[in-house]
Amino acid sequence: MEMQNLKALGFQEMTDNELQEYNGGGIKAAVYALGFVMNMSPLGALIVCGLAIAGGVTVGVLVNKSND
Numbered sequence: 001m002e003m004q005n006l007k008a009l010g011f012q013e014m015t016d017n018e019l020q021e022y023n024g025g026g027i028k029a030a031v032y033a034l035g036f037v038m039n040m041s042p043l044g045a046l047i048v049c050g051l052a053i054a055g056g057v058t059v060g061v062l063v064n065k066s067n068d
Contacts, residue, residue, distance in 0.1 A: 031045065031046060034046075034049065
């Protein structure tokens with residue numbers, strides 16, 4: 001639909017502030033979703049993922065050293 005038709009139906013364009021509020025989420029929403037999927041608090045999910053990343057880096061470094 002064209003904007004003029006939408007305005008005729010009573011809809012209005014969102015302001016920049018409304019767009020920023022609506023477009024929010026990002027990292028914060030991802031952390032909450034991760035906690036929900038992992039059935040734990042968002043902080044717990046961040047800790048588990050942080051430990052998994054640290055473990056992956058450690059394994060990568062050890063594998064790289066063993067190939068030298």
